[in-house]
Amino acid sequence: MLAYLVWALLWAAVQASLLWSVGFSLPVAASDALLTNLLFTMGGYCMGTGLRYYQPSLREAVYLLGWSLGLAVISTMLFYWATSRMFREEDVYLAFVDATLAVRFLFTWLMVLLLLLLSWFWFYTLERQQDEQRRAAAEKLAREAELHSLRRQLQPHFLFNSLNSISALVGARPEQARIMIQQLSDFLRGTLRKDDQQQVSLADELQHLALYLEIEKVRFGHRLQTAIEVQNETMHMHLPALLLQPVVENAIKFGLYDTIGDTVISITATAQDHHLLLQIQNPYDPETARPQLGTGFGLSSVQRRLYLLYARQDLLQTKQQESQFITSIKIPQKL
16 A cells, blocks of 8 residues: 555655646646546556455456556546546636547556556466465475474384393393393383474484494393594584484494404594584495495485485485595584
8 A cells, every 4th residue: 555655745746746747737637637546546446456365367368458448547537537527617627638638548557557467477476485484384384294204114013122131131131131221111112202493412322322222232242332423512513303313223234244253333523614424434344244234224314314404315324444434524603
């Protein structure tokens, strides 16, 4: 409404100045200008309001021409009727109105059409923006649902292995079975607590990872050893919650299953160019191991989560170096 009023007053001032400059009195010039612009502005506003509820397609643009033409006719007739009664004694002005009626009609039609097209473009753009917002909201919900599903799929595999280990320990080593049950309880409680968190600090993630490693050390005994090296500045950096556990689980799976003797799983964290760099390293036997399987569900789910969160495919890399399998992860940090 404010935009329409400003538009009308601007054109009214221009028109009144022109009429006054050719010899008409200021009251006559002002009345003519205000009446003319008020009529076509009201027509344009009414049609613009209608476009809020009905948006014709480009193929139906002829309707806009028809509507604007009809409004121009009505506005011109109302103007002629109003001026004939307002200025009955102004013969010179009324003769001027008669002589310029066709021009006034064309001017009014063009102005109504312009206002109509501007309104149509405004509401068309607004509708497209709303469509984009709805599409973005739907994509966000789908992305969050997929992230939630990926996180849920990681737990049953680990839980089944832990319960099998507890079952094996109950008869032979009941004390260790009780310890493992308590550790498993603490781990699952921490997992549930993080369900609503997308990002956590590295310190929190390592604390939760420690619970997981304690459980795995009960399963594998002295064979599983870990070496964690973390720069102090990285402890407050953030990463997706529960990201490290499936990567470390993958390292344990292919590090212990395909080798004999003690196995060291190395985890390092460094900061570089506003990124948190994580590296998980496990040994493998080139003759018996098939390290390409290490990019199975565990790593593929992590890579999928990273893509959904950061829209990048290069954040997880794996490589084989001598007798080591190395998984590298880059986590962008907010500036």
